Amino acid sequence: MRGLKTALGAEAAEADAGDTITVIGNTGDDITLAGLRVCPDLDTVMYTLGGGINEAQGWGRARESFTVREELVSYGVLPDWFGLGDRDIATHIVRAQMMAAGYPLSAVTEALCDRWQPGVRLLPMTDDRVETHVVVDDDAGRRAIHFQEWWVRHRAALPAQEFVEVGAESAKPAPGVLEAIAAADFVLLPPSNPVVSIGTILAVPGIREAMAQTTVVGVSPIISGAPVRGMADACLSAIGVETSAAAVAAHYGPELLDGWLVDVADSDVQVEGIEVRSLPLYMHDPESTSAIAAAAIELAQELR
Numbered sequence: 001m002r003g004l005k006t007a008l009g010a011e012a013a014e015a016d017a018g019d020t021i022t023v024i025g026n027t028g029d030d031i032t033l034a035g036l037r038v039c040p041d042l043d044t045v046m047y048t049l050g051g052g053i054n055e056a057q058g059w060g061r062a063r064e065s066f067t068v069r070e071e072l073v074s075y076g077v078l079p080d081w082f083g084l085g086d087r088d089i090a091t092h093i094v095r096a097q098m099m100a101a102g103y104p105l106s107a108v109t110e111a112l113c114d115r116w117q118p119g120v121r122l123l124p125m126t127d128d129r130v131e132t133h134v135v136v137d138d139d140a141g142r143r144a145i146h147f148q149e150w151w152v153r154h155r156a157a158l159p160a161q162e163f164v165e166v167g168a169e170s171a172k173p174a175p176g177v178l179e180a181i182a183a184a185d186f187v188l189l190p191p192s193n194p195v196v197s198i199g200t201i202l203a204v205p206g207i208r209e210a211m212a213q214t215t216v217v218g219v220s221p222i223i224s225g226a227p228v229r230g231m232a233d234a235c236l237s238a239i240g241v242e243t244s245a246a247a248v249a250a251h252y253g254p255e256l257l258d259g260w261l262v263d264v265a266d267s268d269v270q271v272e273g274i275e276v277r278s279l280p281l282y283m284h285d286p287e288s289t290s291a292i293a294a295a296a297i298e299l300a301q302e303l304r
């Protein structure tokens with residue numbers, strides 16, 4: 001997102017046009033803990049673009065402390081495997097208070113962004129409650145656990161039998177989501193988890209259909225058969241998709257995806273019906289990151 005802002009900023013200055021970015025965030029990772037609704041993906045985008053993120057960690061707040069969490073764990077109302085920091089908890093209190101007053105998540109997100117000024121319009125994929133649950137087998141037998149328990153507590157090491165997007169079938173895209181897709185010059189699929197991040201967003205009825213009507217360019221999260229970060233391989237194998245740049249593009253499919261950026265190490269990749277370009281895909285620094293975004297913009301302009 002930072003790379004895209006830089007690349008679009010340079011473009012906008014050239015074209016003298018004020019391009020705006022809308023981010024549609026996954027809310028399937030959201031979890032209710034100690035009565036607070038925690039929205040990791042929305043908060044990560046908001047903190048990252050707003051300058052409040054813990055840079056080394058990639059989630060949570062910088063200069064964080066964990067006093068409230070310690071107390072809640074002692075009361076037995078917070079699991080000890082989830083790191084909720086004091087500064088972060090303030091965000092969740094604001095969110096819980098607004099939601100209790102009847103505001104939808106999209107309005108809450110807008111209010112939180114009033115403070116953080118991320119420089120993008122940040123929309124949850126839906127205002128309805130959708131949660132990714134993971135079906136696992138362990139000593140307790142076959143059961144479904146919340147995505148965060150699987151991801152954070154088990155480090156995605158318990159083999160996932162299935163991902164269930166609870167509530168997705170009846171969820172509606174949040175206000176502005178379909179409109180933003182329809183009005184967009186193009187949709188950029190970031191190198192996020194194809195299953196539990198982008199896959200979850202695509203599970204909200206109407207979003208995939210809206211995207212099929214426009215130009216979509218994706219950045220591969222897989223380089224040389226391995227995820228660049230995160231545990232996407234554990235998610236892909238659960239749904240029977242090989243961990244490769246080609247297989248992920250084929251999984252999205254040519255109805256959805258028009259262009260696909262892969263790393264130079266995968267320059268031999270070809271996918272039927274999808275325009276593939278290779279370039280260095282490691283986000284080493286702001287320059288390499290904005291170069292990836294610039295390549296995505298260029299490819300989208302060609303494919304429009």
Ligand code: FO1
Nearest residue numbers: 029039040041043059060081082083084152
């Ligand atoms: N990730 C961890 O690996 N451990 C944590 O304790 C943890 C806490 C946490 C709290 C708030 C938040 O917004 C994110 C948090 N994350 C934590 C990240 C999160 O679990 C995942 O990385 C995302 O949901 C996956 O997109």
Ligand code: CA
Nearest residue numbers: 212214215216
């Ligand atoms: Ca298309």
